[in-house]
Amino acid sequence: MKKIKEEDLILYLYKECSPSLKAAIDQALETHNIELEEKLALLQRSIRQLNKLKLKPPSRLSVKAILKYAKSKH
Secondary structure: OOOOOHHHHHHHHOOOOOHHHHHHHHHHHHOOOHHHHHHHHHHHHHHHHHHHOOOOOOOHHHHHHHHHHHHHOO
16 A cells, blocks of 8 residues: 555645545554554644634735736736
8 A cells, every 4th residue: 555645635625535545544554554543633633723813814904915916927
């Protein structure tokens, strides 16, 4: 089996991975792969922290500047 990358675990956590990748990760977790379990736990904590952030929308001035720039490129 190929090495499971962080990107694979993110897809797994968001339930956006392929069935074969899900099966591979599930199988690796069943073997009590400590390194994989730790990576997964870290990503889960990170996702929880990101979900707690209160993000502000950009200012109207910023949006106008971006739209003006985009319009000038066409």
